Amino acid sequence: MSSSDHTTEAPENPQAAAQDWQRWHEHRVETVSSPYGPLSLTGTHWLADHPDGRIDGVPGRWKDAGAEVVLSAEEAxxxxxxxxxxxxxxALGPDRGAIPASRVSVGERRLVVLSREGLWAVRDFDPASDARSAFAGIEAGAYDPAWVLAGRFVPYEESRTVQVENADGRSRGLGLAGQVLFAHEGVEHALHVAVEEDGSLWAVLADAGSGKSSYRFRFLRPAAPEADGSVTVDFNRALLPPCAFADHFICPFPPPGNTLPFAVPVGELNKR
Incomplete structure (x- = not known):
């Protein structure tokens, strides 16, 4: 497919599309600022860093038992x-559901058990966090239909894992399943993407404005491709990663090839 095939995908009703985007943006602000949204994360504590099982500010004793975490608690x-x-x-396994449904709590706080690459951690979500109290919204570019682009998903012959640095300074594997091809100003570009369980796509990307006019990187989550591979690439819905809201997330940085040579002035830009 040539670059000319990947053109701006003009919405049938631009006004309705802009209103739909506004509802999406407002929902995002509500979700981020909710009691157990990303702003409430006050710590990710790797048990390997606490061999005695004691974590400052977190009650109980937490022990890595290999296939599980063992929590010991006293009445106090x-x-x-x-x-x-x-x-x-x-004995506790990893929490996989919504934060409020995690098994361990201390008052309104939720202590969430996390397993990542064979390592165990405890995350502390506190609705009374300073970050949540200080939150003033999400800066976003105005909706622009010119940034709704037609693309095509091309799967790899075999899925691959690349090592990328994470926000906590450690390198971890990032699974990728293919590329999304699209054109901007007549030039074809590609983003390496993962495929989620529901078939939707996930890209970690940066652009020429990252770290300047926008956060250092962002996420994009296009819907599942059509049977012919066609997919809508809507940069208006570029997302700030969780680590833009709290320093205790371990978001992956963009993989090689996912830094676009142009600035993307739409979508979520920064936390206010």
Whole structure:
């Protein structure tokens, strides 16, 4: 497919598209600022860094037991497990559901068990976090239909994993399944993407404005491609990664090839 095939995908009703984007933006602000949104994360504590099981500011004793985490709690810790006050010892697996549904809590705080590449961590979500109190919104570019582009998903013959630096300074594997091809001002570009369980795509990308007019990198989540591989690349819905809201997330940086040579002035730009 030539570059001329990847053109701006003009919405059928630009006014309706702009209104839909505004609703999306408002929902994003509500989600980010919700009691257990990313602003409430006050710490990600890797158990390997706490061999005695004690984490500053986090009650209980947390031990890496290989296939699970063992939590020991005393009455003075004020810990609840599965919604009930807990004293004793319990084995925990990783929390995979919504933050409010995590098994361990201390008052309104949620202590979420995380497993990543064989390492265990405890995340502390606190609705009373300073970041949540100080949040003033998300700076975003005005909706522009010119940044809704027609693209095409081309899967790799085999999925691949590349090592990329993460926001916490460590390198980890990032799984990629293919490329999304699209054209900007007549020049074809490609983004390496992952495929989510529901078939939607996920790109970690930077552009010429990253770190200047916008955050240092962003996410893009196009819907699942059509049967012929066609996909809409809507930069108006570029997302700030969770680590833009709290320093304790371990977001991956863009993989090689995912830094665009032009600035993208739309989508979420910075936290206010």
């Amino acid at each position: 810790d004020g810990i609840s497990v599965d919604g009930k006050p807990f004293v004793g010892e319990v």
